[in-house]
Amino acid sequence: IVLDSRGVPASRANGLLSRNTLTSQGSYPFSTDVDGRFRVRELDPGNYRLLVGRGGAVNGRVEYADLALNIAGDIEGLVVATQPGITVSGRVVLAEGQSLETGALRITFERSGVAVRTVETIATIDDERRFRGQDVFGPHLVRMTGLPPGSTVKAVMLRGEDITDLPTIFRAEDSDQLQIVITSRVSTLEGTVRGEGTSPPGEATVYVFGEDR
Numbered sequence: 001i002v003l004d005s006r007g008v009p010a011s012r013a014n015g016l017l018s019r020n021t022l023t024s025q026g027s028y029p030f031s032t033d034v035d036g037r038f039r040v041r042e043l044d045p046g047n048y049r050l051l052v053g054r055g056g057a058v059n060g061r062v063e064y065a066d067l068a069l070n071i072a073g074d075i076e077g078l079v080v081a082t083q084p085g086i087t088v089s090g091r092v093v094l095a096e097g098q099s100l101e102t103g104a105l106r107i108t109f110e111r112s113g114v115a116v117r118t119v120e121t122i123a124t125i126d127d128e129r130r131f132r133g134q135d136v137f138g139p140h141l142v143r144m145t146g147l148p149p150g151s152t153v154k155a156v157m158l159r160g161e162d163i164t165d166l167p168t169i170f171r172a173e174d175s176d177q178l179q180i181v182i183t184s185r186v187s188t189l190e191g192t193v194r195g196e197g198t199s200p201p202g203e204a205t206v207y208v209f210g211e212d213r
Contacts, residue, residue, distance in 0.1 A: 002036045002052055002080045004059045009036025010082060011059060015052040017043070017069075045072050050080065051111075053137075058082045066111075066138030085121075085135035088170045090178030092129035092144075095154055098184045102129055104146040107180065109133045109170075111140055131180075139167035144180055154183040 002010040011034045019026025026048075032038045048071055053064035063082035069075070088109070094100055102125050109121040121140070123133035142156045142163070156164045157179040170178075193204040 001078070002032050002038065002058075002065065002082065004061060004063055004082050005084060008059055009034075010052070011036060013052055013058045013082075015050065015065075018049045018051065019044075019046055043071055046070075051138075052080055052082055062135050064135075064137035083137065085137035086170060086172050087132060087134050087175060088123075088136050088178060089130065089132040089175045090180065091176075092125070092131065093179045093181045094129075095181050095183040096185065098151070098182075100129070100151070100182060101148070102127060104148075106145045107131050107133070108143050108145075109136050109140040110143050111138065136170055139169050141165070141167055142178070142180065144182075147182065150186055151182055151184050152186055154181040156180050 002013055002015070004010050010032055013032045013036070015030050015032070015038060017028040017030065017040050026046075028040045028043070030038045030040050048069045050067040050069055051065065052058065053062070057063075061084065063084050065080045065082045067080060092100070092102075092105070092107075105125055107123040107125060109123065111120070121133045121136050123131040125131040144153050147153070153164070155162045158168065158174060159177050189208060191206075193206065
């Protein structure tokens with residue numbers, strides 16, 4: 001059963017049970033009935049994320065639930081409580097003091113660890129490079145696109161900590177403490193590919209991945 005933050009059964013709320021896989025085949029959307037009850041059948045054992053509130057309100061209120069589940073057999077009597085999201089604000093910081101037009105920038109709070117991308121929170125950004133994302137709930141990554149050539153995100157900082165690739169549960173006290181640092185010092189990697197001998201092997205394709213890939 002799903003209850004809202006007042007303890008009222010969440011009638012006709014939308015939810016998603018998502019397998020921690022790289023494909024969308026492990027995703028099971030569901031809706032609650034008028035009494036807040038739901039059932040998802042024929043699930044393989046494994047780790048899942050249960051999300052409620054995606055694509056619609058909960059009893060007319062903007063509320064969410066994000067719950068990790070390990071399913072090894074039937075689960076009965078599960079109670080899921082939703083909570084309202086929060087507003088997270090911050091500022092885009094220019095590491096080298098370069099100019100930056102904000103018109104093409106897109107800042108999103110993206111949910112991590114689910115098989116499909118659920119509803120993202122798209123932040124608003126003003127001419128002073130201040131941004132604000134509303135109704136953020138559960139662990140998210142902060143992402144930016146639309147930067148001009150020669151610029152890239154150096155780090156996403158929260159209270160002095162780098163959270164660029166760290167799914168973060170934001171709290172009300174984090175508002176105005178978030179910074180997206182932009183740098184114009186884009187790195188170049190050069191080298192030589194050689195085979196077993198000393199001569200180059202001809203054409204080769206080189207892939208560069210972050211250390212967490």
